[in-house]
Amino acid sequence: MTHHALICPPFHSHVRAFEAIGGALLRRGHTVSFLLNAGGGALVEAGGFGVEEVGAVRTPCRSPGRNPAGLFGILRTVRASADRTRALCDGGPAILRRIGAEIVLADQMEPAGGLLAEHLGLPFLSVAAALPIDPHPSLPSPFLGWPYDPSPEGLKRNRGGERVSRLLLHRQREAIQSAAQRFGLRSRSRLEECLSPLATIAQTVPGFDFPRPPSPRHFAVGPFRSTEAVEIGGLVLPFARRPGVPLVFCSLGTLQGHRLSIFHAVARACRRLGWHLVVAHCGRLSVEQAASIDADLVTDFLPQRAMLALADLCVSHGGLNTALDAVEAGVPVLAIPIAYDQPGVAARLLHHGAGLRLARRRLDVDDVVAALRRLHGEPRFAARARAIGAEIRGAGGAERAAELVERFAASASYSRELALA
Structure with a gap:
């Protein structure tokens, strides 16, 4: 059995x-x-994991900043990301040696994972928990809401977007x-x-992503979901649904749930339509x-x-x-993107006709x-x-990801044995 480090x-x-x-790997022994980073351990809810932290707590882990949109917000976000990378690279080597890590699963959005693994001579796999960042001239940056456009004009625009991204990511590049x-x-x-160099394991299935050139190192396995999660179905809402009246679910996630003005606009729209509305603010609003x-x-x-099943x-x-x-x-999405890869997600919903923006x-x-x-x-839209939902259900998810991790870990181990022979 192998000791996996998740970064x-x-x-x-x-x-x-x-x-x-990680839970799928634990079940496999x-x-x-x-x-x-320090403070992040509080987010690990499931049992059975070792949890190691490095650096000092700088910001609450559920919120990297209340206003990550706009130029100054982007620069603050990049600075905070660079600080986290430095902290992991400073304290990570000693910890990974001490715990006896044998393979690293590295989030694409945290470059310290790959840097630490290479430094210690450990095999590592990239995990795309957000939109994949694997570059290709025909794909705009996931942080941009641009459509897929492989024409010469589209390729030129993508190159321009890449140059701007490099400037904005100066702190992270350093x-x-x-x-x-x-x-x-x-x-x-x-x-x-x-x-x-071994593989990237991504949540986005081909039916949701932009057309991506085939690659033997890119595996789209669908959403990573825990088998211990609440089963779909059985949720009882504390209000009586009127027959034939649509039900809208509105959530802005764990980082953007403080956007009260958006919730108000959606609520006024649903009241005007006479539709039901359920809002989940993820603990980001006061009672008032x-x-x-x-x-x-x-x-x-x-x-x-x-909730989405209803x-x-x-x-x-x-x-x-x-x-x-x-x-x-099978639920269409009205996307109101704010930051990070959300514009890219909205662009993909539009591209595939599963939503509006x-x-x-x-x-x-x-x-x-x-x-x-x-x-x-x-x-x-629902069709x-x-x-896409049918493709997701057949993609394998976290269990398929664990299978791939085991396969590449075994291959990397065999390669090291040959090199030492």
Whole structure:
């Protein structure tokens, strides 16, 4: 059996995804330990994992900043990300040696995973808990809401977006470059230069992603979900649904649930339509703020997949996990992207006809009403969501990811034995 080290950003959605893969590995008899920035251990809910932390707590792990959108918000987010990478590279080598880590599962969004593994001579696999960042000229950055456009004009725009991204990610590039130099590794400065040469395991199935060139190193296995999660079905809502009235579920995720103005706009739109609305703010609103939202139910958390099994439509920030859960349930999505890879998720919903997108700034209730009417009134949106959902259910998820990890771990071990022979 093998000791796996899981390295990911200390954010709820990333830790949950890694917990699901780690749980599958635990059931197979392996040892699994998280290596997280200080404070991140509090996010690990399941038992059986080792948890190691490095550095000092700088910001609450559920929120890297209240306003990550806009230029200054982006720069703050990049600075915080670079600080986390430096802390992991400073304290990680000693910890990974002490616990006897044999293979690393590295989140694509945390370059320290690949840097540490290479430094210690450990095999590692990349895990795309967010949209994959594997580069290709025809694919815009996942942080951009651009459509898929392989024409010469589209390729030119993608190149321009890449140049802008490099400028914005200056702090992160410096952190990568410094760690690589300190570890005696080949020179590098970009996230994609820290990806595994063995494989990337991604949540996004082909039916949800943009067309991606075939690669023997890219495996799309669908959402990483724990088998211990609440079963779909059986959720009882504390209000009586009127026959034939659509039910809308609105969630802005664990990092954006404080966006009260968006909740208000969605609530006013649903009231104008006479539709039911359930809001989950993920603990980011005060009691007074939550009470100001005119919805049938406003709460902190709900079992999301069970909720979506009851819903007709989903309004979301475009978080990947919420979008995948929605289409798995055959529910179209109205995406209102805010930051990170959410614009890219919204662009993919549009590309595949499984949802619509509205801009967050100056969000107009009339526009929300019109979008919800279209999503509910045009059957093609639900049909496309159901088609992607069928692909997700057959992709394998966390169990398939664990199988791949075992396969590549065995292959890497055999290669090392040959080298030493």
